[in-house]
Amino acid sequence: xxxxxxxxxxxxxxxxxxxxxxxxxxxxxxxxxxxxxxxxxxxxxxxxxxxxxxxxxxxxxxxxxxxxxxxxxxxxxxxxxxxxxxxxxxxxxxxxxxxxxxxxxxxxxxxxxx
Amino acid sequence: xxxxxxxxxxxxxxxxxxxxxxxxxxxxxxxxxxxxxxxxxxxxxxxxxxxxxxxxxxxxxxxxxxxxxxxxxxxxxxxxxxxxxxxxxxxxxxxxxxxxxxxxxxxxx
Numbered sequence: 001x002x003x004x005x006x007x008x009x010x011x012x013x014x015x016x017x018x019x020x021x022x023x024x025x026x027x028x029x030x031x032x033x034x035x036x037x038x039x040x041x042x043x044x045x046x047x048x049x050x051x052x053x054x055x056x057x058x059x060x061x062x063x064x065x066x067x068x069x070x071x072x073x074x075x076x077x078x079x080x081x082x083x084x085x086x087x088x089x090x091x092x093x094x095x096x097x098x099x100x101x102x103x104x105x106x107x108x109x110x111x112x113x114x
Numbered sequence: 115x116x117x118x119x120x121x122x123x124x125x126x127x128x129x130x131x132x133x134x135x136x137x138x139x140x141x142x143x144x145x146x147x148x149x150x151x152x153x154x155x156x157x158x159x160x161x162x163x164x165x166x167x168x169x170x171x172x173x174x175x176x177x178x179x180x181x182x183x184x185x186x187x188x189x190x191x192x193x194x195x196x197x198x199x200x201x202x203x204x205x206x207x208x209x210x211x212x213x214x215x216x217x218x219x220x221x222x223x
Binding site for chain 1: 144145149155156157159162164200202209210214215216
């Protein structure tokens, strides 16, 4: 059973470009969480999605950030018009059921904005 | 004050030493995770606890729900154990994890 997959593992974007980060949950998991780790800081919750639904987006910045988890395909975290402060490691985790007690992490995507 | 506090922030040990990392939290939880993060690497889940004690190889994790405290122990530490260890809690309400700041462990040969 493959683990949580994230791609790309490293992403470099110039200021103003768009960044798309993908997360494929473990087989049979329909719950996805996105977390961000800014340099020298701890992990922070961003958003929780089930298939085709955003359940909790209270950790998402108000502008430029969006997330989706379509019926088919991976979950996407999209950052429009990136700025240097968006440089961070973005991790997703998947869970087989609601409640989130059991979460399995992906390897992360390291975004660098130049 | 953070909802999840870890101590110490940094820990240096000699190979073979017994290591303890502590985690205290201030909210009601349904589960607590211990995670390991190597430099530039991903996150590995070591344990998920809701009560009692779990052991995996040289690693032991305990939790005291009444005292809102958990410990991660490493016996016979080895340089390859050098990493950041992160405590995370799943609150009783909601589904998100809330993380501690992490403990940087360095084990010298």
